[in-house]
Amino acid sequence: MGANTSSVVVVGGGIMGASIAWHLARLGARVTVLEQGSRAASGVTRWSYGWVGTASASASDNPAAFSSTLQAIADFNRLALDLGPLPIAARGAMVWLDNDAQTAALIDQQRSAGVNLQPLDAQQISALEPCMITPPALAAWAPDDFAVEPVALAKMLLSGAEQAGAEVLYGRRVDGIETHNGRVTAARCATQTYAADTVVLANAGAAIGLAAGVGLPLPLLTRPAVLMRFAAPAGVVRHLVYGNGLELRPALEGGVACAEEAPAEGEAGLPALVERTTKAIRQMFIGATALSLRAVSIGHRPMTPEGKPVMGYLAGVEGVYALVAHPGIVLAPHLGRLAAEEIVRTRR
Incomplete structure (x- = not known):
């Protein structure tokens, strides 16, 4: 040896x-x-999604972790200075929860924690995501969040x-x-x-x-999560989008990436999950009828x-x-x- x-x-x-x-x-x-x-x-x-930001997180659930995440995000600027332009797939995140009251509370909470989060009405949402068929009445906009290709x-x-x-x-x-x-x-x-x-x-x-x-x-311990990558026409999804039970973003190589919780059945449940997700994206965005699956897998996230x-x-x-x-x-x-x-x- x-x-x-x-x-x-x-x-x-x-x-x-x-x-x-x-x-x-x-x-x-x-x-x-x-x-x-x-x-x-x-x-x-x-099989990581690559969302860098806090727009979908609750600052009150774990204040220490939230603060640590904000500190960690700042290191990406230093990384870009030393390495050059990073592989950014999308800039800006749009988030809405189950109802407007919850979304408004999220905006207030994040602002109190020092996060740049802005309210958007339906017209403003359509300007940012013109292919969205039925935009919500209220969404939170995080211009500083971004998606990196892991x-x-x-x-x-x-x-x-x-x-x-x-x-x-x-x-x-x-x-x-x-x-x-x-x-x-x-x-x-x-x-x-x-x-x-x-x-x-x-x-x-x-x-x-x-x-x-x-x-x-x-x-x-490890917790499973699913990442799906779809082929799709350019511009169908333009930013990080978290709403209607979906978590989507453009992919740097083209198409759309989608993060989901793993099905209880494990690998056996992936075909049904892909079918449901594909249907939901097509109902949400104009042009998504051409959506087709490129890859799907369960990744096991390590955490304490x-x-x-x-x-x-x-x-x-x-x-x-x-x-x-x-x-x-x-x-x-x-x-x-x-x-x-x-x-x-x-x-x-």
């Missing part, structure tokens, strides 16, 4: 692993990223990491973590080990098994019962660091920066 020497091994080439690898490499760390898929972001990130962003970060000196390897499934005298020594794949004094578990729910292999429990990120060294084995959070797309630029700074500071 061969061995490669690397100071930091990042397990996972999704959005979280890509972010911490990029930040680590820019801080001068020697980094190797091990991604089990044949390409970047082939796991949970591939896979494209992960690729940008990994490319930037490579330019900063990191090595990114695909088809490398990490089977275990090797230790000696209470500290990490390597990440082990089927035919090769990758020596390291720090191993970062940034591989979403799969981090649970790797941590357990060295006796370290991770307080994570309290909704807090897992970020930090795990007690029990020196040098094992975990970085797993939901929503990963929103939090990755911010948490990747903080985690990289912590790791470099600790190593020094």
Whole structure:
């Protein structure tokens, strides 16, 4: 069995692993990223929706998480300055709830939290979404929210990491973590080990098994969600739209992306869910009769019962660091920066 020497091994080439690898490499760390898929972001990130913003969230349900999300969103501006134009699929989000009173309460609540949210009447909604057949009487408009294509962003970060000196390897499934005298020594794949004094578990729910292999429990669970991608005429949906039981946005490559809760039947329930969703979109937008499914899958979102990120060294084995959070797309630029700074500071 061969061995490669690397100071930091990042397990996972999704959005979280890509972010911490990029930040680590820019801080001068020697980094190797091990991604089990044949390409970047082939796991949970591939089926992430990519809404960056708070317009559909309740500030009062979890004020601490809401505040953290606002802080994290600010990091996207820094990311764009360092990486260049980000893969933004849509700017601006339109949200309406079950009735006007609920929508008005959402606007008031978010404004009180410092979010730029504006009321729109039916005429203003039609101006922004001219293909909408029956606009609601009231919607909340979040001009600062946007949709980013998760896979494209992960690729940008990994490319930037490579330019900063990191090595990114695909088809490398990490089977275990090797230790000696209470500290990490390597990440082990089927035919090769990758020596390291720090191993970062940034591989979403799969981090649970790797941590357990060295006796370290991770307080994570996974919750399923569905992402559908449809081919559709250009301009049918122009912004992030959350209403009438649908969560839609344009896709950067064309067409429409739609997020849904996973059916109780799991994979077996996907055909019926696609049929219902397709019908609902066609009833909502002019031109959507040409809608056709491109892809659908259930992604398993990693999260803690309290909704807090897992970020930090795990007690029990020196040098094992975990970085797993939901929503990963929103939090990755911010948490990747903080985690990289912590790791470099600790190593020094």
